Amino acid sequence: MFFMWRSHLAKSLHQHRNQPEARFLQLATIGLDQRPRNRTVVFRGFLENSDRYRDCLKIVTDRRSQKTEQINANPWAEVNWYFTKTRSQFRILGKLILIDHEYPDLELQKARSDAWSSLSEPARVQFAWAHPREPRVSFPEVAPSTPEQPLESFCLLLLEPTEVDRLELRGTPQNRWLHLRDEQGNWTDREVNP
Amino acid sequence: MFFMWRSHLAKSLHQHRNQPEARFLQLATIGLDQRPRNRTVVFRGFLENSDRYRDCLKIVTDRRSQKTEQINANPWAEVNWYFTKTRSQFRILGKLILIDHEYPDLELQKARSDAWSSLSEPARVQFAWAHPREPRVSFPEVAPSTPEQPLESFCLLLLEPTEVDRLELRGTPQNRWLHLRDEQGNWTDREVNP
Numbered sequence: 298m299f300f301m302w303r304s305h306l307a308k309s310l311h312q313h314r315n316q317p318e319a320r321f322l323q324l325a326t327i328g329l330d331q332r333p334r335n336r337t338v339v340f341r342g343f344l345e346n347s348d349r350y351r352d353c354l355k356i357v358t359d360r361r362s363q364k365t366e367q368i369n370a371n372p373w374a375e376v377n378w379y380f381t382k383t384r385s386q387f388r389i390l391g392k393l394i395l396i397d398h399e400y401p402d403l404e405l406q407k408a409r410s411d412a413w414s415s416l417s418e419p420a421r422v423q424f425a426w427a428h429p430r431e432p433r434v435s436f437p438e439v440a441p442s443t444p445e446q447p448l449e450s451f452c453l454l455l456l457e458p459t460e461v462d463r464l465e466l467r468g469t470p471q472n473r474w475l476h477l478r479d480e481q482g483n484w485t486d487r488e489v490n491p
Numbered sequence: 492m493f494f495m496w497r498s499h500l501a502k503s504l505h506q507h508r509n510q511p512e513a514r515f516l517q518l519a520t521i522g523l524d525q526r527p528r529n530r531t532v533v534f535r536g537f538l539e540n541s542d543r544y545r546d547c548l549k550i551v552t553d554r555r556s557q558k559t560e561q562i563n564a565n566p567w568a569e570v571n572w573y574f575t576k577t578r579s580q581f582r583i584l585g586k587l588i589l590i591d592h593e594y595p596d597l598e599l600q601k602a603r604s605d606a607w608s609s610l611s612e613p614a615r616v617q618f619a620w621a622h623p624r625e626p627r628v629s630f631p632e633v634a635p636s637t638p639e640q641p642l643e644s645f646c647l648l649l650l651e652p653t654e655v656d657r658l659e660l661r662g663t664p665q666n667r668w669l670h671l672r673d674e675q676g677n678w679t680d681r682e683v684n685p
Contacts, residue, residue, distance in 0.1 A: 323519075488626070
């Protein structure tokens, strides 16, 4: 059974199923200098076959990217996901779990391998590129990756939601809900002013 | 004369001129609880006719929204702006300037009035709505607003950029630049690895 916000999100995703960019969302974290950082990432689905982590959004990232050290210092993040057709905004606040090649949990290490195998070859190859954000170098041809063995730079990133702020722009006035997760993992829904 | 990132941004905006949602961007700030906050806002143009503030992005906001106190505590913000057709991402880091009805600078107070007059009537009316994010109440009809006199809840929000991280997804490998503003307001451009 889905919670209320998951049903609405599933509906928006379905209505945008022919627009790959509807799976792009904006992930905000806090830099070591206490300035916000905000980048577009790709939604890779939920960690469906897990009891403990079933509400977690899957994202992938390069261990050499700046967000790694940002997450280690402060795991809190807010995702903003806006859907143009339904005119729905989901703000999903939660803690990030960064699963790198040394992460000890076997279930999550398996999820990391699966996420790697699910990537396209052009997406996998990017994890063999030169160090991100350093002065530009020429990129030599790299050997094809193996779908079975993730490169060390490859990380699975999970966002475990604790609060969802949902705004529906359709209607005058607009409609807005707060969905809050308690300690037991149950969600409550509150209608608020837009 | 435009700086390099402004030219590229102008090009992306031009190529998306028929898509109103291309003017939606994601604004990240830091909450009082040191958790990131991230919402979609509308780009209202640059403060063109100003020497001092000509690179500032214009946004409007309600003084009663949570970002007001967040900005007072920490003015740093990063905007993420992704364009689907050109596949360009602009990450614009800078300080926010919140211009409310008591803001002393006359030039910026004028900019606030102009921003108010430029809004559509349905956009203006929202600033007379009940307090955002409080338990939902029924919304009575409100009297039409006056285009000459901004409501007290109306704020102009300026983002003054100091760093722009531009990623062009087209191409293998992709292309990325850092544009940095110095103390004198001059920009330098650095090509980096994607």
